[in-house]
Amino acid sequence: MMLALAAGLAPCAEGRARAAPHAAPGSLQLPDGFRDSLIVGGLAQPVGMAFLPDGRLLVVEQKTARIRLVDGHAVTATLLTVPQVRTTGHEQGLLGIAVDPDWPARPFVYVHCDDAVSATLRITRYDVTGDLAGVGDRLLAIDPTSRRDILTGVPDAQSNHNGGTLRFGTDGMLYASFGEDAVECAAQDTTTLRGVIVRLDVSGVPPGGGPAPSLAAITPADNPLAGHADPRARLIWAWGLRNPFRFQVDAADGALFVADVGQETYEELNLLAGGGANCGWPRFEGFADWNLGCALAGPHVPPIHAYDRTFIPGASVIAAAIYRGPPCVPEDTCGFGPDYEGDAFYSDYGGGFLRRLERSGAAWAPAAPVPGQPSAEDWGRGFEAVSDFALAADGSLWLCRQAVAFAPSSGEIRAIVREGGGSGPIPAPEVSFAAPRPTPAAGAVSFDVVLARPGRVRLEIFDLRGARVATVWEDDLAAGARTLVWDGRVGDGRRARAGVYVARLAALGRVLARRVVRVP
Incomplete structure (x- = not known):
């Protein structure tokens, strides 16, 4: 029995498939100094994942x-x-999940799925209850009656090309990807929601179940087509995509790293620093001409990288990460290390490789090999059937594999760590220190802190030279959740300059750090 995504994400070129050497089923080949560990196995075709703050x-x-x-x-x-x-089609089913960025104040999860009642895709939200902060029994529950559809009616006449990613951006907006439903030229029609990434403002949707909000209620005023006559077009952030199954958000600047699955010759990767990008399908596949009969609805923004899929059975590109490690001093002691900061990682579902791109100015190119790589091109191997990735707070890179060697209920979650640079599975913490909000920030920044027991707490802000610029809190805190606020000013009362800072929390014998990005 073929896996759902292996069979359907993208057709490979007929008659020319040639298998490349792979790692043994379930194992990863990684460069020297890196290892992977099993977090949990025995899952039934897991496809997407999202971390809670704890x-x-x-x-x-x-x-x-x-x-x-x-x-x-x-x-x-x-x-x-x-x-x-x-779930009848190979690519259909429950495809993606996202956690509200204001958790636990807004304890919501959002899912991306094919609808069983109509030939459409939908985004649905549920309320979560239980130990939201993760300081008690750490159990959660979802009330099915809290269902509220957020976006409905996205065309799904075909069983493939569904997209499937949900992510919150650094701006607090919800981004979702949808394929062109196997209707090529529809990717250049901004009124159909085919072949697009949408950007939604869900912050005003009330808690609990109820009817879906109007499109106007979830349309950000600064979306690129906000003035369009059609309310569906006003939701769009980018278009001209074939099947953007997986994208990631760059935590440093909010750019979207989008993997678009190809048709015949090329898989492509796009980096969208802002809205309004036309990624070119079907006029282009990768950098090459494809369907000259479909007119472009706006200038083409070419990909940052494309690779030949001709000899890769079941080729389907997966965006893994724009790597951002946790801030630490010295910086080489955690995560993958400074040599990887800002690099783009991508894998191929059928090809089983993990590759790395480096930026040089405005251009991207394959990174130079590091010792122990399985090949000059492949940073890692053994990534067959991997459908999603997520960066953990400790800088480890987690991956979701749908199955090992196509065996039933063999799906797994694994973590890649650098020796001495990541801890793999995260234990139940005595101290939880959520990412700052908002980010980037021009004014005040809030930090959500949760303590398992009372204790002395110190929260300080440092610049990248290691100099302390502000002390936010230095006093006792009771057990439970508390929000600490930096007003954005340095010790002499002036507003902190734009740039990157490090917020360092010392509590209950632990020291945790979070990156803070300030803009003018």
């Missing part, structure tokens, strides 16, 4: 439509079987 992980299974809670090395609960999910 390190717990939510995983969605494509065909069972279940949302699973992973804590440490165990699946501790099945939170929900999402109702009315169509």
